Amino acid sequence: AQSVTQLGSHVSVSEGALVLLRCNYSSSVPPYLFWYVQYPNQGLQLLLKYTSAATLVKGINGFEAEFKKSETSFHLTKPSAHMSDAAEYFCAVSDQSSAGYQKVTFGTGTKLQVIP
């Protein structure tokens, strides 16, 4: 069964510092991996996704993630944190269900706090 593990339910960084949110997956090959962001009182929004093309994936708002098969990881990074990045971030893995359609498993989420 597919799963994702997000290390750290809360991460705090200073404004301007590197953001690193960790995600490890367990899935059959090939895994399809996603990062979603949830701002307060809103639904989830896609940041980026890996679909077996380039291993370094660039997303919106300056975020990127690197797929590392040897480490079964898909960590999310941003070089310089902004106050507006404060939100909850979800890593997700997608696979086809037995019926042939998308089945997504979300991680438990990491709340990012940005300190001025």
Added chain:
Amino acid sequence: DSGVTQTPKHLITATGQRVTLRCSPRSGDLSVYWYQQSLDQGLQFLIQYYNGEERAKGNILERFSAQQFPDLHSELNLSSLELGDSALYFCASSGTSGGPTDTQYFGPGTRLTVL
């Protein structure tokens, strides 16, 4: 704005009652997914529909049911409500293939409070 709409935004009801949550997917999307988000359980997949047919089930209780109508909107019915059903319920939709690389577009959610 994701293009996915959900009504109502907030719902307050009593234990034992029945409620219906409504979702309209993005124009052209055939797949609809329902999720429950709570503090203790996190984001849990409930059920998926594709073009009117149920395609995948997750951690959906027997007291809960859903359907997708010919116009592709979907409803999630929650009955015999318990305090523990209080949560945010999200609907998401995805593109025509319903395949594993599809991006899911989430609605703003319905916050259900059971008193």
